[in-house]
Amino acid sequence: MTAPSERDWVAALAALDEATEVGLLCHVGPDGDALGSMLGLGAALRARGTKVVASFGTASPEEPFAVPAAYSFLPALDLLVPPEQFPADPKLLVTFDTGSADRLGSLADRLETAPQSLVVDHHTTNTRYGTLNLVDDTAAATAVVVAGLLDRLGLEITAEVAAPLYTGLVTDTGSFKYAATTPAVHELAARLLATGIRHDLISRAIWDTASLGYVRLLGEVCARTELDPAAAGGLGLVWTSVLAEDLDRHGLALSDVEGVIDVVRTAQEAEVAVVFKQEPGTGALRVSTRSKGAIDMGAVCVSLGGGGHRFAAGYTSYEDVATTLDQLRAALGTAPHLPA
Numbered sequence: 001m002t003a004p005s006e007r008d009w010v011a012a013l014a015a016l017d018e019a020t021e022v023g024l025l026c027h028v029g030p031d032g033d034a035l036g037s038m039l040g041l042g043a044a045l046r047a048r049g050t051k052v053v054a055s056f057g058t059a060s061p062e063e064p065f066a067v068p069a070a071y072s073f074l075p076a077l078d079l080l081v082p083p084e085q086f087p088a089d090p091k092l093l094v095t096f097d098t099g100s101a102d103r104l105g106s107l108a109d110r111l112e113t114a115p116q117s118l119v120v121d122h123h124t125t126n127t128r129y130g131t132l133n134l135v136d137d138t139a140a141a142t143a144v145v146v147a148g149l150l151d152r153l154g155l156e157i158t159a160e161v162a163a164p165l166y167t168g169l170v171t172d173t174g175s176f177k178y179a180a181t182t183p184a185v186h187e188l189a190a191r192l193l194a195t196g197i198r199h200d201l202i203s204r205a206i207w208d209t210a211s212l213g214y215v216r217l218l219g220e221v222c223a224r225t226e227l228d229p230a231a232a233g234g235l236g237l238v239w240t241s242v243l244a245e246d247l248d249r250h251g252l253a254l255s256d257v258e259g260v261i262d263v264v265r266t267a268q269e270a271e272v273a274v275v276f277k278q279e280p281g282t283g284a285l286r287v288s289t290r291s292k293g294a295i296d297m298g299a300v301c302v303s304l305g306g307g308g309h310r311f312a313a314g315y316t317s318y319e320d321v322a323t324t325l326d327q328l329r330a331a332l333g334t335a336p337h338l339p340a
Helices: 006-018 032-048 101-107 142-153 159-172 183-193 199-207 212-223 244-250 260-264 297-303 321-334
Strands: 021-026 051-056 092-096 116-121 132-135 226-228 237-242 272-278 285-291 312-317
Touching: 006 092, 006 116, 006 132, 006 142, 021 032, 032 051, 032 092, 032 142, 032 159, 051 101, 116 142, 142 159, 142 183, 159 183, 159 199, 212 237, 212 244, 212 260, 237 260, 237 321, 260 272, 260 285, 272 321, 285 297, 285 321, 297 312, 297 321, 312 321
Parallel strands: 021 051, 021 092, 092 116, 116 132, 237 272
Antiparallel strands: 226 237, 272 285, 285 312
16 A cells, blocks of 8 residues: 655645646546545635636446435535536646546546646555546545645635535545544544534435435345355355346436445345446446455456455446356456455
């Protein structure tokens, strides 16, 4: 695991200090850390007087540009523009929580047209695709890296900045349940809470609010969950799928079913949990994986064309569910087991 060098910090700070206009991007299908870290820095830069525009690409032309409902409460959402309105050649492009260029989807070409690009991330599998890279895979969330940037820039963390950063911090630590939660994580959370943000309302919006359609879909998806105790070298695999027809029947988008994996992963009989989520229109499968700690799913997903963290990672498959499952079983069968 590596943290940015002092040279990395100096270069990133110089780029942000000199920029009068900044374009911010995060990955397709953004989660709480992607949106939170991006909007947190965006709000702070705007308060300083910098011209800021933010967006995220789509994985396919059929995919609508929409903020996931769970994050509709975030301040600074007015910074967001749809992909077609994002500058063609931003003077400084900053990406957040995005491990590789392809994860920028329809906006990946901005890396070629922007004179300078800064990658801010915490994924161990990050490919360092920017002209500048501030990647700290020891950080619990990209929001932690952004907080460090703000401190070094001397920018105030107001409530408008704190709410997105807290969202990033709390989602990527699983509400402080995951192993990445350290004393420093709690110290940062305390700083953010001291600005007056309502952590109870943030948590309710993220985890405790869902449509009736989602509740019904969750029941169906959980009912067809399957267990393969022999997979992953005998550690076990539990999996299920969310098909495009399921989403259509319940009036849901892909972003509405991100939480399914957190239910499936609770099955005590399996080390690895997987949810196959089918994209409407393209039929491609977004594969979300989790490990309880004995298998490096980041490495497994890299071997299948994706990436992520050791215990939470994913990739996209263009095969059907059965073929994708067979490929994943094969990868798990050769994956080394981590020490307890």
